[in-house]
Amino acid sequence: MEAAGVGSVFLLALLTAVATGLGALPFAFDKHPTRGWLGASNAVAAGLMLAASFGLIYEGVNYGVFRALAGALLGLGFIVAARELLRQDEHPAVFAGMGGLDARKALLIVGVMTVHSFTEGVSIGVSFGGDGALGLFISLALAVHNVPEGLAISLVLVPRGVSVVRAAWWSVFSSLPQPLMAVPAFLFVELFRPLLPYGLGFAAGAMNWIVFSELVPNALEDASRTLVAVVVTASFVAMVAFQVLFR
């Protein structure tokens, strides 16, 4: 496959960002889902994101083991620090028409998802710096990977009264760093490639945190342990299958 142009790299990365909005889609059919449905959805998002973060760190390790592992710890440290800052902030938080604790929670999730998207954009750009086929595969993988992220964001926003359209917009917003970073990473691939394992590790660490600090506890609030464990594991298997079989 021949090398891609800047325009097509940007467009494909933009499409991966738009795919994040699909995560809000289930709420378009049912704005007031039952608690059992919410619990199962959180479990689905947890399993898919767990497998996605496994995929990211595995890809990072291919570029550099220690840099990827260091990146994962950096991601963890970043979130712990961001959380402390948000907690200490005396100003009342307002986000998407919500206030107080709800706003802080939503702000943290959307913030973490947005920051970790920067490296995913770099990975799109760098992968197109090789041959077009790899870039295409990474874009498709990231588009699929983005859907549960949109679902996770919508699961925080919609049950707290945010509209489905707004939740879809914030989901897409959280992935806009992907097209923004893909272009410079593609143009200056030699400059960005050494940083990639740090970034992929960082993204994986951040996603792992979301899984265990938000998605799994939220799932357990609304569904039984057995159901949550079954759904998380089955979703994990489905995502790993997708990642491996389409490679």
Ligand SMILES: [Zn+2]
């Ligand atoms: Zn991601």
